[in-house]
Amino acid sequence: MKIHEYQAKELFRKYDVPTPEGGVADDVAQVESIAEKLGLPVAVKAQIHAGGRGKGGGVKLARAAEEVSSAAKDILGMTLVTKQTGPEGQLVRKVLVEKGVNIKKELYLSIIPDRDTASIAIVTSQDGGMDIEEVAASTPERIIKVFVNPLIGIQGYHLREVMFGLELEKEVMKPFGQILKNLYNLFVDYDCSMVEINPLIITEENGVVALDAKMDIDSSAVYRHPDVKAMHDPFEDDPAELEAAKFDLNYIKLDGNVGNMVNGAGLAMATMDIIKQAGANPANFLDVGGGANAEMVENGFRIILSDPNVKGILINIFGGILRCDVLAQGVVQAAKKIDLNVPVVVRMEGTNVDEGRRILAESGLSLINAENLADAAQKVADIVA
Numbered sequence: 514m515k516i517h518e519y520q521a522k523e524l525f526r527k528y529d530v531p532t533p534e535g536g537v538a539d540d541v542a543q544v545e546s547i548a549e550k551l552g553l554p555v556a557v558k559a560q561i562h563a564g565g566r567g568k569g570g571g572v573k574l575a576r577a578a579e580e581v582s583s584a585a586k587d588i589l590g591m592t593l594v595t596k597q598t599g600p601e602g603q604l605v606r607k608v609l610v611e612k613g614v615n616i617k618k619e620l621y622l623s624i625i626p627d628r629d630t631a632s633i634a635i636v637t638s639q640d641g642g643m644d645i646e647e648v649a650a651s652t653p654e655r656i657i658k659v660f661v662n663p664l665i666g667i668q669g670y671h672l673r674e675v676m677f678g679l680e681l682e683k684e685v686m687k688p689f690g691q692i693l694k695n696l697y698n699l700f701v702d703y704d705c706s707m708v709e710i711n712p713l714i715i716t717e718e719n720g721v722v723a724l725d726a727k728m729d730i731d732s733s734a735v736y737r738h739p740d741v742k743a744m745h746d747p748f749e750d751d752p753a754e755l756e757a758a759k760f761d762l763n764y765i766k767l768d769g770n771v772g773n774m775v776n777g778a779g780l781a782m783a784t785m786d787i788i789k790q791a792g793a794n795p796a797n798f799l800d801v802g803g804g805a806n807a808e809m810v811e812n813g814f815r816i817i818l819s820d821p822n823v824k825g826i827l828i829n830i831f832g833g834i835l836r837c838d839v840l841a842q843g844v845v846q847a848a849k850k851i852d853l854n855v856p857v858v859v860r861m862e863g864t865n866v867d868e869g870r871r872i873l874a875e876s877g878l879s880l881i882n883a884e885n886l887a888d889a890a891q892k893v894a895d896i897v898a
């Protein structure tokens with residue numbers, strides 16, 4: 514579960530990680546009054562979950578009172594488009610107003626679990642700021658990774674490895690080391706799947722300050738953190754995912770154009786793999802569940818079709834508890850209610866498969882039958898190609 518920058522910074526402060534003083538606002542008058550209290554300059558920052566706000570016009574530094582008002586007017590209510598929001602962008606409902614800081618150097622710092630080494634990775638670079646993706650692509654040697662065994666925890670040598678790697682000046686080592694340790698503890702205590710600060714800055718006064726803050730908390734662990742649970746912002750949820758949750762469907766939207774409906778998470782993962790192997794890209798992950806009924810299938814189908822990127826659908830069902838005839842009924846019901854305007858490939862095996870095939874064949878829908886998994890993937894990949 515992602516939280517906003519201002520919320521992550523509240524947790525940072527709890528762990529003695531310095532952040533600029535500031536306050537959150539949802540109208541222009543509030544922005545002006547916070548700015549007045551803080552004194553100029555201030556940064557006015559759109560609060561959406563996606564990064565890359567600065568480049569999209571969602572972060573503005575205001576040096577005069579008029580600039581505060583105009584930044585607030587520009588940003589509040591804008592649909593902010595960044596590399597991470599996709600072309601549809603995200604409506605800005607809140608801004609963080611914080612003290613403008615004198616930046617000497619912008620560093621990058623993140624903490625993430627690393628599956629390959631089964632450890633917690635500290636990823637950092639001297640070349641922080643808004644172009645970190647570019648740094649990673651063109652000068653990967655400028656990115657340093659230090660791996661911490663979670664059973665041992667963060668030790669002095671980890672801190673030194675990071676700090677020497679960043680070529681920090683002596684004066685900042687002590688505060689930096691303490692901050693990194695605090696962040697590591699925050700990461701572990703809060704069951705995070707990511708903490709990212711870009712930029713973590715060195716100020717003109719040799720202070721170390723987190724100017725940006727991103728946190729992602731493992732959704733399965735949120736129940737352990739009521740303070741984080743309260744930070745959930747429903748406006749940031751994907752509408753299709755919310756709709757799916759209402760029907761107990763396990764749906765995650767992805768970037769491709771092959772919609773797929775599968776029963777069982779393992780089969781769904783395998784189906785996404787074979788779609789990719791056939792040269793196409795899945796538009797979603799959807800596990801209708803082992804015990805799905807016709808209504809769930811119908812809703813799943815409707816949710817897949819609500820994604821305008823979907824150019825073809827692959828239904829891959831292994832009929833066990835969810836029988837093939839029930840699945841077929843759900844598909845037919847859904848297709849009759851919805852204007853089905855994309856081709857559908859069906860691969861179905863298992864309980865009552867003949868009955869299922871008969872229902873589909875007699876439905877009058879133009880469905881494409883597949884012999885097996887590879888055939889199904891190839892057929893749907895050919896459709897969207």
Ligand code: ADP
Pocket residue numbers: 533555556558563564565566567568572574611612613614615619642643711712724725726
């Ligand atoms: P994003 O990563 O979404 O673009 P950031 O919070 O990193 O948003 O802000 C973008 C840039 O704006 C930062 O790299 C920094 O240069 C500048 N900035 C952000 N907050 C402040 C602040 N409080 N004072 C001065 N500059 C800031």
Ligand code: MG
Pocket residue numbers: 564565642643711712725
């Ligand atoms: Mg940033």
